[in-house]
Amino acid sequence: MKTKLQEWMIASIGRSIHAVRMNLIILQPLEVDAENCAVLSDERAQHIRKVLKAEVGKELKIGLLNGPLGIGTVQTLENQTVELSCIFKEEMPPKPRIDLLLAMPRPKVLKRMWAQLAALGVGRIVLLRAEKVERYYFDSHVVEPGFYNKLLIEGLQQACCTRLPDVQVEPLFKPFVEDRLECEFSNHWKLLADPSGEKRLRNFQPLSSFAKAPADLREKSRRILLAIGPEGGWTSYEREMLKDRGFELIGMGDRILRTDTATMGLLSVLNELFGSDR
Amino acid sequence: MKTKLQEWMIASIGRSIHAVRMNLIILQPLEVDAENCAVLSDERAQHIRKVLKAEVGKELKIGLLNGPLGIGTVQTLENQTVELSCIFKEEMPPKPRIDLLLAMPRPKVLKRMWAQLAALGVGRIVLLRAEKVERYYFDSHVVEPGFYNKLLIEGLQQACCTRLPDVQVEPLFKPFVEDRLECEFSNHWKLLADPSGEKRLRNFQPLSSFAKAPADLREKSRRILLAIGPEGGWTSYEREMLKDRGFELIGMGDRILRTDTATMGLLSVLNELFGSDR
Numbered sequence: 001m002k003t004k005l006q007e008w009m010i011a012s013i014g015r016s017i018h019a020v021r022m023n024l025i026i027l028q029p030l031e032v033d034a035e036n037c038a039v040l041s042d043e044r045a046q047h048i049r050k051v052l053k054a055e056v057g058k059e060l061k062i063g064l065l066n067g068p069l070g071i072g073t074v075q076t077l078e079n080q081t082v083e084l085s086c087i088f089k090e091e092m093p094p095k096p097r098i099d100l101l102l103a104m105p106r107p108k109v110l111k112r113m114w115a116q117l118a119a120l121g122v123g124r125i126v127l128l129r130a131e132k133v134e135r136y137y138f139d140s141h142v143v144e145p146g147f148y149n150k151l152l153i154e155g156l157q158q159a160c161c162t163r164l165p166d167v168q169v170e171p172l173f174k175p176f177v178e179d180r181l182e183c184e185f186s187n188h189w190k191l192l193a194d195p196s197g198e199k200r201l202r203n204f205q206p207l208s209s210f211a212k213a214p215a216d217l218r219e220k221s222r223r224i225l226l227a228i229g230p231e232g233g234w235t236s237y238e239r240e241m242l243k244d245r246g247f248e249l250i251g252m253g254d255r256i257l258r259t260d261t262a263t264m265g266l267l268s269v270l271n272e273l274f275g276s277d278r
Numbered sequence: 279m280k281t282k283l284q285e286w287m288i289a290s291i292g293r294s295i296h297a298v299r300m301n302l303i304i305l306q307p308l309e310v311d312a313e314n315c316a317v318l319s320d321e322r323a324q325h326i327r328k329v330l331k332a333e334v335g336k337e338l339k340i341g342l343l344n345g346p347l348g349i350g351t352v353q354t355l356e357n358q359t360v361e362l363s364c365i366f367k368e369e370m371p372p373k374p375r376i377d378l379l380l381a382m383p384r385p386k387v388l389k390r391m392w393a394q395l396a397a398l399g400v401g402r403i404v405l406l407r408a409e410k411v412e413r414y415y416f417d418s419h420v421v422e423p424g425f426y427n428k429l430l431i432e433g434l435q436q437a438c439c440t441r442l443p444d445v446q447v448e449p450l451f452k453p454f455v456e457d458r459l460e461c462e463f464s465n466h467w468k469l470l471a472d473p474s475g476e477k478r479l480r481n482f483q484p485l486s487s488f489a490k491a492p493a494d495l496r497e498k499s500r501r502i503l504l505a506i507g508p509e510g511g512w513t514s515y516e517r518e519m520l521k522d523r524g525f526e527l528i529g530m531g532d533r534i535l536r537t538d539t540a541t542m543g544l545l546s547v548l549n550e551l552f553g554s555d556r
Contacts, residue, residue, distance in 0.1 A: 021509065023534045116539050159533040202550050231299065253553055255437040256301045261394050264539060265546030272480050272547045275531055 022047050024160040025062045025072060026153060027086070032064070036086045038072070045082040048074070060084070063162040065153070068092055095163055096121035097223050098270050099188065101181075103130040103230040105259045107140035113260050114148050117165060118155030120267045121275075123223065124166040129173045132232035138171045177241050188225035190247040193266055194239065195256070197249035201269055224270060228263050300325050302438040303340045303350060304431060305364070310342070314364045316350070323360040326352070338362070341440040343431070346370055373441055374399035375501050376548050377466065379459075381408040381508040383537045385418035391538050392426050395443060396433030398545045399553075401501065402444040407451045410510035416449045455519050466503035468525040471544055472517065473534070475527035479547055502548060506541050 025048070031038045040048070048054045054074050062072040062084065070088035077083075104127045105113065117125060127143060129135070141147050145167070152164055170176040191201075227247060234242070243249070252262065303322050310316045318326070326332045332352050340350035340362065348366035355361075382405045383391065395403060405421060407413070419425050423445070430442055448454040505525060512520070521527070530540065 021534075021536070116536070119533060119535055119539060120543070121533060159535060161533060200550065253549065255397060255399060255439060256299075257397055257437060258299070258394070261397060261542060264542050265398070265549075268543030268546045269550045271531065271543075272478065 022051070022157045023061065024069070024157050024162075025060055025084075026065050026157050026162060027062055027072075028065050029067065032086055036088075037075070038084045038086055039081055040084065041081040045080060048082045049077060054082070061160065062086060062088075063156075063160070064088060065156075065162055066164055067162055069160075069162065093162055096123045096165075097274065098122055098267060099124040099126070099185065099223060099225045100263070100267075101126045101128060101225055101227040102263065103128055103228065103234070103259075104133045104137045104143075105230070106134075107137055107142045109258075109260050110140075111142045111151075113263065114142075114151035115155035115158065116260075116264055117267075118152040118161070119159035120264060121159070121161060121163070121271060122165045122267065123163070124168065126168045126170055126176075128170045128176060130230050130238055131173075131235045132230040135171075138169065143167075143169050173238065174241075177238075177245065182245055185223075185225045188223045190225045190227070190242075190245070192227045192234075192239070192242050192247035192249050193252060193262065194229065194234065194249050195251065196239075197251035199248065199250050200253075201250055201266075201273060224274060226266060226270065228259065228266070231259055300329070300435045301339065302347070302435050302440075303338055303362075304343050304435050304440060305340055305350075306343050307345065310364055314366075315353070316362045316364055317359055318362065319359040323358055326360045327355060332360070339438065340364060340366075341434075341438070342366060343434075343440055344442055345440055347438075347440065371440055374401045374443075375552065376400055376545060377402040377404070377463065377501060377503045378541070378545075379404045379406060379503055379505040380541065381406055381506065381512070381537075382411045382415045382421075383508070385415055385420045387536075387538050388415075388418075389420045389429075391541065392420075392429035393433035393436065394538075394542055395545075396430040396439070397437035398542065399437070399439060399441070399549065400443045400545065401441070402446065404446045404448055404454075406448045406454060408508050408516055409451075409513045410508040413449075416447065421445075421447050451516065452519075455516075455523065460523050463501075463503045466501045468503045468505070468520075468523070469548075470505045470512075470517070470520050470525035470527050471530060471540065472507065472512065472527050473529065474517075475529035477526065477528050478531075479528055479544075479551060502552060504544060504548065506537065506544070509537055 022044070025040075025044050027038050031040075048060065052058070052060065054060060054077070056074050056077060058074045060072045060074065061069070063069045068088045068091065070086055072084035072086045075083040075085050098121070100117070100122050102125060104110070110127075129138070137143075148167060149164070152167075156162060156164065227242060229238075252266070257265065300322070303318075303326070305316050309318075326338065330336070330338065332338060332355070334352050334355060336352045338350045338352070339347070341347045346366045346369065348364055350362035350364045353361040353363050376399070378395070378400050380403060382388070388405075407416070415421075426445060427442070430445075434440060434442065505520060507516075530544070535543065
């Protein structure tokens with residue numbers, strides 16, 4: 001018995017594929033039956049037939065949403081449907097170690113960020129109101145799960161990952177920061193990107209030793225929470241509130257970057273220096 | 279006496295400003311007269327009046343295209359024109375140390391990359407044909423100077439920089455790589471981003487010592503040439519040709535990223551670890 005959300009999730013996986021490079025076919029757990037067989041009839045099936053030009057016996061890279069990667073062998077190809085026999089790996093891919101506290105960007109900007117956030121790898125995304133964030137941004141369809149999950153899954157299929165970022169929308173700054181931030185992110189290393197930040201990521205002492213640490217040590221290390229302000233910046237009140245809760249200010253140099261460029265850039269730097277992948 | 283290109287450049291600076299965050303007003307050398315006065319009557323004037331709400335006496339951040347930063351003081355505000363009295367700094371901002379050898383992306387992708395390349399800082403951009411690049415990409419208007427300079431200047435005005443990247447279009451792979459690459463980039467540290475690259479930027483030995491080196495040493499160090507392949511990757515022939523000319527393979531982890539995301543990410547990582555800014 002599938003719930004409405006599950007039904008929708010399956011539909012959205014199928015819908016998401018047009019014009020996107022699908023380096024991984026993502027399956028919902030409910031799509032795989034007890035014999036490890038999955039029958040696809042949506043855009044994924046089209047992609048397998050038309051782009052990958054798969055024939056019976058062809059092995060495809062597959063992944064279970066929020067689960068392991070694996071191999072799907074084409075069993076039958078009929079009309080619009082493709083039947084895959086699935087074998088999944090034992091181990092689960094690790095959850096991306098970086099979480100993001102993002103002052104809600106303009107809907108147009110956020111729209112183009114979703115897939116790339118999933119592709120670069122983020123564990124959890126908190127979209128937060130700030131003084132310089134218009135209230136109406138939160139009424140946009142780009143913060144509806146039906147909209148963003150589709151784009152997040154596109155990003156996962158592009159990047160060959162299965163971990164769907166958790167998304168949390170917080171339309172009130174003060175209650176979230178005062179009452180819940182510390183509790184929900186109690187063990188995170190907290191970084192606040194800000195033009196006033198003089199410390200650079202390249203100069204962090206723990207970082208250089210960290211990069212040299214063996215993989216299993218890195219694996220066990222703390223998660224990171226990266227906070228990125230709105231286009232106009234945090235107010236000094238907001239900045240102080242965050243600093244009081246353990247955020248360290250970091251700078252990115254002299255250049256003033258667009259929110260989306262700054263976010264992708266900082267995620268790339270953090271992934272390079274602290275990422276849990278090889 | 280202004281040349282046609284100069285006329286166009288001045289016009290394009292004016293046109294470029296709509297809906298862009300203009301953190302710096304960029305002026306063409308020819309717009310500033312012998313008394314260091316500049317009269318603007320295009321979108322920059324509108325931006326100064328309507329967005330910055332400047333009054334007589336207000337000091338604005340200005341920059342000379344490919345020249346120094348400075349301060350422009352509003353002298354008069356009349357109808358559509360703004361008169362600025364300009365003082366420029368003595369020192370020239372350094373040229374960004376990274377050059378980019380980019381397999382020509384799809385025009386739609388390149389279009390949205392231009393401003394961000396200028397904002398992140400690139401000295402020179404070579405757009406190269408490769409086996410997996412469609413020939414017709416080179417017929418697109420997105421590789422015409424009249425189109426891309428407008429977007430590059432938008433990026434500079436966003437990021438508060440003045441150095442316009444040099445753009446070079448190379449529709450033939452072999453002649454460029456065989457006959458000119460080594461000569462034109464003889465002293466560069468050459469990096470080739472490729473899924474087969476196992477070395478990560480974080481592990482480069484020169485890098486860790488480099489990051490700790492004093493600023494003046496970093497300043498004098500070699501330039502970097504970063505090569506990024508097409509969506510489908512370089513062919514092994516192309517990869518070997520580049521390796522034979524001194525390119526070192528670097529990897530970015532397990533994730534498969536879109537060309538634009540990979541480019542912005544690698545530029546951010548290289549800027550963070552090797553950038554000449556503070």
